[in-house]
Amino acid sequence: MKQHISDRIKQAAYLIEPRQLGEDIWHILEEQHFTGLLPHFVINHLCQKHQLDNKQLALKLLPVAACYSHTPISHFYVGAVAIGISGNFYFGANQEFSDSNIQQTIHAEQSAISYAWINKEKSLTDIVVNHTPCGHCRQFMNELNSASELQIHLPHSQNNPLQKYLPDSFGPRNLDIELHLLDAHSNHLSYETDDPVILAALSAANMAHAPYSNSYHGVAIQTENQQIFIGSYAENAAFNPSLPALQVAINNVFLNGEEIENIQRIVMIEQANALSYRKMSEDLIESICDIKLEYVSL
Numbered sequence: 001m002k003q004h005i006s007d008r009i010k011q012a013a014y015l016i017e018p019r020q021l022g023e024d025i026w027h028i029l030e031e032q033h034f035t036g037l038l039p040h041f042v043i044n045h046l047c048q049k050h051q052l053d054n055k056q057l058a059l060k061l062l063p064v065a066a067c068y069s070h071t072p073i074s075h076f077y078v079g080a081v082a083i084g085i086s087g088n089f090y091f092g093a094n095q096e097f098s099d100s101n102i103q104q105t106i107h108a109e110q111s112a113i114s115y116a117w118i119n120k121e122k123s124l125t126d127i128v129v130n131h132t133p134c135g136h137c138r139q140f141m142n143e144l145n146s147a148s149e150l151q152i153h154l155p156h157s158q159n160n161p162l163q164k165y166l167p168d169s170f171g172p173r174n175l176d177i178e179l180h181l182l183d184a185h186s187n188h189l190s191y192e193t194d195d196p197v198i199l200a201a202l203s204a205a206n207m208a209h210a211p212y213s214n215s216y217h218g219v220a221i222q223t224e225n226q227q228i229f230i231g232s233y234a235e236n237a238a239f240n241p242s243l244p245a246l247q248v249a250i251n252n253v254f255l256n257g258e259e260i261e262n263i264q265r266i267v268m269i270e271q272a273n274a275l276s277y278r279k280m281s282e283d284l285i286e287s288i289c290d291i292k293l294e295y296v297s298l
Contacts, residue, residue: 218270246277270295
């Protein structure tokens, strides 16, 4: 029987040392219904109370972040914390999907970064992760507007610039692209409707980062309690590490303590100028639930 996110987090939090820190983290997350985001003022309070700096606290939080993993294939749990320039912490964890292709997987670093992006974080200063980033994730991080200053922290090695893991890198600057992931912008897409779920998908499509294909799409997921979770497309200079909007939206669902079983509607809006993610998204949805994708083409 699958454990609820609350049970997983409680077990992980109560293993944190010192014990009082673990209890504090548990009560904070319980109070915010297990949303995987800790605001800067909470971080400051915990650091002062337990005499830690924010990197030390993030390292202690990695087992809690890994509780958001869904890994029916590998059973290998990766947790990450993205630290925003705001001081906020954004959790991330790897997500896998059975009965689909492996390209649908979300890596923990992608999870944390996209969750920060969806929550309007302007830039990231640090990525803290419990296992060394794979090449896929290193390339994904190279798309960020803070890539040249980004610091990577692991339990066994801290304060490493991204360039240490990705020397002689290829990225947006090599293609004369000035727009980077997390840069604020609008794609100026429009669609006339009063449907709040379609409007949320439109808003997500307008956030989409697709400077290489100029093909934009966004997804909105509505759950049984009428909450709406969005996802925007995050394109990459190397193409393969690009993260489709549906994965970003599903990740958003997981990191808000929700379950796939509670999904009621899934809407995609897409302006498919050079490529389309409709079929890939329909395949993934078919593998995880009985909901049909509502697709709007612009």
